Amino acid sequence: MRSLNPDEAELWARVAATIRPLSRQRLDPQPPEIKPKPVRQRVSLPRVQAKPSVPPKPIGERTLDGSWDKRLRGGSVEPDSILDLHGMTLDTAWQAIDRGLERAIRAGDRVMLLITGHHRPGNPPIARGRIRAAVHDWLAHSRHASQIAAVRGAHRRHGGGGSLYIILRRSRAG
Numbered sequence: 001m002r003s004l005n006p007d008e009a010e011l012w013a014r015v016a017a018t019i020r021p022l023s024r025q026r027l028d029p030q031p032p033e034i035k036p037k038p039v040r041q042r043v044s045l046p047r048v049q050a051k052p053s054v055p056p057k058p059i060g061e062r063t064l065d066g067s068w069d070k071r072l073r074g075g076s077v078e079p080d081s082i083l084d085l086h087g088m089t090l091d092t093a094w095q096a097i098d099r100g101l102e103r104a105i106r107a108g109d110r111v112m113l114l115i116t117g118h119h120r121p122g123n124p125p126i127a128r129g130r131i132r133a134a135v136h137d138w139l140a141h142s143r144h145a146s147q148i149a150a151v152r153g154a155h156r157r158h159g160g161g162g163s164l165y166i167i168l169r170r171s172r173a174g
Contacts, residue, residue: 068150072165075155079165080109085116085131093131094138101144104168111165113154118162135164 004012071077083100085093097114104112116132139148147169154163 068167069152072152072155072167075157077111077155077165079111079113079158080104081107082113083115085114088131090130090134094134097135097138098142098144101142101147101166101168104166105144105147110168110170112168113158114164114166115159116162116164132162139166 081100081104083096085096088096100112100114114135116135117129118132136151139145139151142148149167149169152165152167154160154165158165
């Protein structure tokens, strides 16, 4: 955060003096004295042209062609591999997802069904739904993120709201 230059500090002091506090307690009407900082000599360095970084699209928002989305919504896609995370801790689930993606990519799978379990609202003694809540972030930051074409909610016959389809890109080998 940069500090204000003397002109900005004076302007801010005038604006602050016009503010009426929310509490009924009286404040000192005099603005604080602002001492200007000594001016430092700037050294000019050559500028490096930085490439503007465009943040990647979130995995859940990546697009597929219309026929893929239609087949996924209709439940006519059969997953090539299935990974069930029930009963796992956050750490073991993350490791299982990493290993499962690695196997699926190596096998040339296109659709992986990830069973996370349904989100359970409320505050039971045991926190529920933490894996489900973390999955999209995990996939976006995974070492396999570039191989994931999209993530979609699963059809009811594959678990509905408790499961996700991970659509993998075609392997470029061959």
